Amino acid sequence: MTDDKDVLRDVWFGRIPTCFTLCQDEITEREAEPYYNFPEKDLLHCPSKDAIEAHFMSCMKEADALKHKSQVINEMQKKDHKQLWMGLQNDRFDQFWAINRKLMEYPAEESGFRYIPFRIYQTTTERPFIQKLFRPVAADGQLHTLGDLLKEVCPSAIAPEDGGKKNQVMIHGIEPMLETPLQWLSEHLSYPDNFLHISIIPQPTD
Amino acid sequence: MEQDEFFGEKAFQHCCAEFIKHSQLIGDGWEWRTSKDCSDGYMCKTHLQIKNGTVAPRPRPSAHEQTGLPMEEAAELALDDAEAAEVPAVSPVIRYEYHVLYSCSFQVPVLYFRASFLDGRPLTLEDIWEGVHECYRTRLLQGPWDTITQQMVAMAGAVPIQSQEPGGSFFQVSHEHPILGQPFFVLHPCKTNEFMTPVLKNPQKINRNINYVTSWLSVVGPVVGLNLPLSYAQAASQDM
Numbered sequence: 326m327t328d329d330k331d332v333l334r335d336v337w338f339g340r341i342p343t344c345f346t347l348c349q350d351e352i353t354e355r356e357a358e359p360y361y362n363f364p365e366k367d368l369l370h371c372p373s374k375d376a377i378e379a380h381f382m383s384c385m386k387e388a389d390a391l392k393h394k395s396q397v398i399n400e401m402q403k404k405d406h407k408q409l410w411m412g413l414q415n416d417r418f419d420q421f422w423a424i425n426r427k428l429m430e431y432p433a434e435e436s437g438f439r440y441i442p443f444r445i446y447q448t449t450t451e452r453p454f455i456q457k458l459f460r461p462v463a464a465d466g467q468l469h470t471l472g473d474l475l476k477e478v479c480p481s482a483i484a485p486e487d488g489g490k491k492n493q494v495m496i497h498g499i500e501p502m503l504e505t506p507l508q509w510l511s512e513h514l515s516y517p518d519n520f521l522h523i524s525i526i527p528q529p530t531d
Numbered sequence: 532m533e534q535d536e537f538f539g540e541k542a543f544q545h546c547c548a549e550f551i552k553h554s555q556l557i558g559d560g561w562e563w564r565t566s567k568d569c570s571d572g573y574m575c576k577t578h579l580q581i582k583n584g585t586v587a588p589r590p591r592p593s594a595h596e597q598t599g600l601p602m603e604e605a606a607e608l609a610l611d612d613a614e615a616a617e618v619p620a621v622s623p624v625i626r627y628e629y630h631v632l633y634s635c636s637f638q639v640p641v642l643y644f645r646a647s648f649l650d651g652r653p654l655t656l657e658d659i660w661e662g663v664h665e666c667y668r669t670r671l672l673q674g675p676w677d678t679i680t681q682q683m684v685a686m687a688g689a690v691p692i693q694s695q696e697p698g699g700s701f702f703q704v705s706h707e708h709p710i711l712g713q714p715f716f717v718l719h720p721c722k723t724n725e726f727m728t729p730v731l732k733n734p735q736k737i738n739r740n741i742n743y744v745t746s747w748l749s750v751v752g753p754v755v756g757l758n759l760p761l762s763y764a765q766a767a768s769q770d771m
Binding site: 365368383452457 | 566567568569635636637647651652653705706707708709710711712713714719721
């Protein structure tokens with residue numbers, strides 16, 4: 326190879342097509358590791374797809390524990406669990422719902438699930454979310470609504486604050502009417518993990 | 532409608548109160564913490580351990596109170612004493628934290644835990660598992676661990692740790708603590724009912740009192756390095 330600086334300059338700027346091969350002693354043992362200051366103490370690390378699958382299935386199991394005392398999900402075979410995950414991972418609606426619809430059923434003699442899986446997220450508290458036991462049907466047989474749920478477990482969300490600043494109650498980025506029956510919301514507006522994830526957002530002031 | 536509650540939150544809180552009473556008696560370090568905005572709470576214990584498996588001597592209350600140092604620094608004072616004895620000088624100290632919360636979804640207690648070095652760097656699950664293995668290998672080789680772990684292998688929703696030892700697969704999922712919001716490892720609660728039911732049935736037959744939390748913690752605790760002195764069980768059988 327030449328020491329001629331002009332040739333090297335041409336190579337550098339790509340004016341001369343070249344092919345390089347590294348000598349064995351030019352090859353380093355390991356690549357430099359990227360430096361990430363990942364906040365391990367505050368955030369869940371997602372090291373692999375398996376970890377995300379495990380977390381997703383864990384949420385599914387918890388949702389069914391609330392809805393059916395885990396009976397439906399425990400009766401499923403391992404391949405059904407796998408199908409739920411693969412359907413979600415590969416964005417295959419029919420594949421996912423072929424199994425998930427069983428998790429949305431309830432016995433004919435009942436009016437709904439045993440308890441509704443939900444989590445409420447607020448910005449006003451350090452607590453990551455609110456999750457409590459809440460039945461979809463009242464003792465008198467009336468269906469509980471979204472408003473009933475909020476009144477019971479998170480009254481500050483719908484109570485008008487001083488100055489009339491209201492909150493938005495959002496699921497999937499939309500505001501369902503507070504009169505919507507909770508059972509219906511759980512069957513039709515749950516996230517893939519079968520939970521209703523409800524965000525309480527201060528009303529934008531503009 | 533609520534009679535089918537197997538182990539309700541009130542029962543949990545009562546068992547914890549009894550458990551902590553005994554802990555205070557024997558200086559075992561458990562305390563109750565409530566969340567700021569809610570009536571629910573959890574039991575919590577922290578202990579320090581030198582990485583090679585020796586348990587660090589508990590900081591004497593006087594060192595902590597008199598010097599006014601935070602707990603970790605007071606412990607290091609105590610460690611200096613230990614080092615003078617026999618412990619090798621350069622052994623990292625690990626801070627283990629155990630939280631016992633109530634899961635209303637599964638209606639059982641759940642064990643959350645994490646470990647970190649004193650500078651805050653967290654340990655991975657493999658590191659924690661390694662530490663536990665040394666101390667509790669014999670216990671883990673005995674049943675019923677094999678049965679429990681085999682059942683848990685069949686359960687999706689957990690990440691098994693690969694290990695050659697029998698009983699070496701154990702199930703923890705990295706999870707957000709429901710009150711603190713920080714990542715912890717969790718022993719998945721979905722099988723708790725299964726192994727607790729026989730534990731509860733027997734005493735009922737012979738009309739003896741047990742504390743659900745004590746019995747449960749004595750089963751799951753050792754797998755993550757948490758040991759319960761026998762006196763807890765004796766105390767439980769004397770309680771109302």
